[in-house]
Amino acid sequence: MSIPDKLINLFEYEGLASQQLSSMALDYYASGAWDEITLRDNREAFERWKLRPKMLVDVSKRNLSTTILGSSIDLPILIAPMAFHCLATPEGELATARAAAKLGTVMVLSTLSTKSIEEVAIASGQSKLAADSTRRNPLWFQLYVHRDRDLTKSLVERAYAAGFQALCLTVDAPMLGRRERDQRNQFVLPPGMELANLKNLADLEISHKPDESGLFHYFSEQLDPAITWKDLEWLQSLSPLPLIVKGILRGDDAIRAVEHGAKAIIVSNHGGRQLDGAIASIDALSEIVAAVGNQAEVLVDGGIRRGTDVLKALALGAKAVLLGRPILWGLAIGGEAGAQHVLELLRDELDLAMALSGCSNLQDIDPSLVVKL
């Protein structure tokens, strides 16, 4: 695979990937829950915020680097946890990890990856012994808490052992959201693909019911809808890894997360894939930033496609953003090189947007840059 020369933005990646992926994979990646209202609103919300750029600032040198949970990264754009990268490219999460490493940013590996924790750590150049808090491409592990608590414990221990540097608990999926395209497709992983971290479980292909998404069935069978804030203490007892809570949309929940030990919060509606009608993540961000203050780092994902979207998120108080689907489009078009190019495009757009807003580094980005009319 080689990256088409002429792709110049993330929408073009989306367009071309939509033609190349199987319809089952495309639907799985692209769809949102129910009527996809939140999926659309995540994008439209960005357009409702207007930029108020500052002029005549020396922007000859821009610096996009920052620190997240004490680790330096080269750009405030992380790779969001997403399942099943092998649907997009044969190397799956290995390609993604290498792209993240090249760009000097965090990849958040999904529990539901099609390459294992250990394989990804190696691909990323990460290992326990080599762990170096100053390196610029830490891996984080996204966790779903299984009904089988021993399995959950084992996943955390494996991630820690493999050199992952944080645990990212997804809290907005006690059950899986209804993505009707998957339901119609009776979504399953194709032959030869598996839940690489969970090989002892029945795979998706076997367990699905008729007229049902296999993943929906997996969630209701395997994942624990009973976990509560108290379980965060137990999770933190399993390893020294700092805890990130992903999927918060309210200030009071953010405060609760901090009180239970979270070091970072990801404002997210799961890309519009869980509760349709939920507030756009960029619209929820301010409330959470205000509630948390400096007690935790706040990140956001959902609908980010342009450098100006990143700029708006940072202006509203996010420390960084996470990029989801466009990474998959990059993988689909060009594997590792495609994912890398997608990140580079977005980084370069942010770089230019900062220059045009009078910001030479991320600390210059303040709330006065945005307004909702």
Added chain:
Amino acid sequence: MSIPDKLINLFEYEGLASQQLSSMALDYYASGAWDEITLRDNREAFERWKLRPKMLVDVSKRNLSTTILGSSIDLPILIAPMAFHCLATPEGELATARAAAKLGTVMVLSTLSTKSIEEVAIASGQSKLAADSTRRNPLWFQLYVHRDRDLTKSLVERAYAAGFQALCLTVDAPMLGRRERDQRNQFVLPPGMELANLKNLADLEISHKPDESGLFHYFSEQLDPAITWKDLEWLQSLSPLPLIVKGILRGDDAIRAVEHGAKAIIVSNHGGRQLDGAIASIDALSEIVAAVGNQAEVLVDGGIRRGTDVLKALALGAKAVLLGRPILWGLAIGGEAGAQHVLELLRDELDLAMALSGCSNLQDIDPSLVVKL
């Protein structure tokens, strides 16, 4: 008839039913008054309210049961009163009543039903002797006050005798709204169908004028546009049944209803079929909930098609919602089984929406779950 396997939401029922119904029946069911502004706004208003879900609540067990007027029901979704179910399925209201009974919820039978009060009571397993306030599928009787007060009195007495447990007075139809599709169709009931509760009246087929909807003519001939709040006392004197007032859109009217003895209020614009341009029912709800406080139970109908719509209505203070047209689409596609499936789909969506919002029972649903941006 058998329910197509692949219908997975209420919109798909609507789409398929639209192909199968006669155009006269479809137009009668689907249309709104005049320019259908309120018909559309009932739907669009739901989208303007955004959800703010709570996370990390134990939602492993959800309970959707509640009580309405002291009766327990299994889900906060009732069947709204609608005329002429036989246009959708030969068994008409009998099928609907059986579906309601299977789901454990209330059916509100219309005065203008095509099966009689007594037939429906039997189908529902309801009877005066067997009346049991703890049963989960009470029948309510929707009342239009006829100019002939003896006829009105007789309807109430028959409903009471047949075991109906409440009287639901529709107050937004002193005259019938102008549904122009019906007017163009010169809407009449097809041969063999009749107003089963009103057999002594000239039927719709006979009395209609040229260039007119037969139902419009019926209303102006038979129904009483002079009834006022004072008549509520008279209505309540006719039977021990509690009174529900349906069709309220203002807080002051809701207070008046309570003062005149109403035990419940249904916030409704008659599905957009009466006064076009009226406020969307979900937008009117808060004012009425605030006005009524705990003096009466407040329900709402109009535009509910998704579990998240139900969730929003409950968050804004409704005790339950009523479902209208989708029941008819269910009947048209699959008779009793179709109506049952429609209710099950909406119930399951509500169940999932609650889980994803951190609500394990209806009492957990509070106003903080919704916001209008």
Added chain:
Amino acid sequence: MSIPDKLINLFEYEGLASQQLSSMALDYYASGAWDEITLRDNREAFERWKLRPKMLVDVSKRNLSTTILGSSIDLPILIAPMAFHCLATPEGELATARAAAKLGTVMVLSTLSTKSIEEVAIASGQSKLAADSTRRNPLWFQLYVHRDRDLTKSLVERAYAAGFQALCLTVDAPMLGRRERDQRNQFVLPPGMELANLKNLADLEISHKPDESGLFHYFSEQLDPAITWKDLEWLQSLSPLPLIVKGILRGDDAIRAVEHGAKAIIVSNHGGRQLDGAIASIDALSEIVAAVGNQAEVLVDGGIRRGTDVLKALALGAKAVLLGRPILWGLAIGGEAGAQHVLELLRDELDLAMALSGCSNLQDIDPSLVVKL
């Protein structure tokens, strides 16, 4: 001509008339100024106001009659002044006057009519001797002030002599608005049609310039862009007729009109035909009603097509509304009978809208009936 049986609302009249009129006549009637923003906004503004109907009021008898400037009329819907009715029907303004008389309402005759003041008075059954302030169909005369003040004086004297009961001065047209469709058409009156009140003037056909609307040229040649508030005193000195000022969009102007003797004010943007981008008339109404108080009667025109539009205007404080283009569509389809039917349709819609809102007469319509969300 006979009225098609099946036309049931004003939009259908518009649709059919659009097919039957010459394109020059249709463009002249239908167009707005420049980009037609205000033309569209006049309609859309009505939809932004929502109705809050009252229930359980005795609406068995409705009364739509009111008084305007001391004259009783049968419905709060007047016929707005419009030029050139002969473009729609051979009998022109005579047909319109007869329709107004049948309905018991006011016709406002345009200075630019294609039938003369005297002919219209006769058709209307109006004459100085027969003048009766209690009759239900007074005629008003719409005035453009010509540079030739003697001509202007003569028009007023002729109107008074012919039994017209008020003078309606259009103040929003010191120059004619740019209606680009007319400009492209090089609009002129067809052979055989003339400015019936102004026969001594060069007619439109002769005086127009290339690439120009003849009417635009007429205005710049003949009408006086220098008139000011002070001229209202002079106008009132010409006859005992009460003065109405048409074309006000601001509260301060409304107060000025009252101070200079106006007995009524018509809130209007000339149907979107003068200053494009001007505020929708229904959105300007409240400010003017508040400013004027009970010192003058306030009327409104612009975009009224449904009975609910009339209801909203009255709820916002208008004493009555004026109907424009739909009268022309009625004339085009059915001459006098068409115009009469259009008025009847709108009257009946208002009648029903009042019943459904709990209003049995116009005094029951109050500001609580409307809300902008």
Added chain:
Amino acid sequence: MSIPDKLINLFEYEGLASQQLSSMALDYYASGAWDEITLRDNREAFERWKLRPKMLVDVSKRNLSTTILGSSIDLPILIAPMAFHCLATPEGELATARAAAKLGTVMVLSTLSTKSIEEVAIASGQSKLAADSTRRNPLWFQLYVHRDRDLTKSLVERAYAAGFQALCLTVDAPMLGRRERDQRNQFVLPPGMELANLKNLADLEISHKPDESGLFHYFSEQLDPAITWKDLEWLQSLSPLPLIVKGILRGDDAIRAVEHGAKAIIVSNHGGRQLDGAIASIDALSEIVAAVGNQAEVLVDGGIRRGTDVLKALALGAKAVLLGRPILWGLAIGGEAGAQHVLELLRDELDLAMALSGCSNLQDIDPSLVVKL
């Protein structure tokens, strides 16, 4: 070339020019940055402001003249700086300068012109010796600060020597915005065209990179992204010319500009070509007018296509507006005569809009004329 007789507004010029220009030139002129959100919003924002016209003012004589920086001009519409007029017409900026002179208004010559400072001055009838502060068509010189400060200094000195009367520093382009159409086209100047003021530099045709707009490359190579407010003092030291700062979107930046000596501020987002998502210029205007008070003159550009747009801008406090792309469409259709006709059309629209708003001169235009609903 002759101007088509029937073009009656600026949109028609745009439509016809779009058919006649090469696609590379059209794309260069028409495009905005990234998703062109600001490009569209510049237009849509005007429609959100509604006009509140005043009536019965003597508008028989209108006067559109004003003064800018002490020079009298005949209309409050200047020609915005734009690069490469030769792409539209062989005479390029000479044609534009002659059109500006005929209309009696300012032309702002771009640093990136295809005719030189000196040639344009001659065409305009401008020369140092002939300089006359009372003449009605001053030339201003738009400046980009090059990394080569001597080159910059030389440009200023040449403009001053040639009789230009002001220096207009563009501050919103430390780097060039991403116009993706240009990027796809690999935009370069066609053979025979050159940067007439910068002949010693490598021209655009030579220096561009593959997959890149030549202009984007030029900016990053040649222009100085390090200039700050302090450099304004240096710029003003190079000549006695008054300084205008173009590209301000915030009140605090406007105050800074005044503090550093700017005599006028142009509120602008560079026609949506720099930071996509930036606030519409008309929406930013009020804040800047309020911040600056009478310490500097405030002008605005972006999206002006109608006389009513000019009227709204003046009502919101602008002293004048600048017209951009439509001048290019005029040049493309009719060279000098086309540009002249475009200006005449807009002037005549403003003239009529003023008459219809009760304004006989620019001083009559006040903030009460506009409202945002």
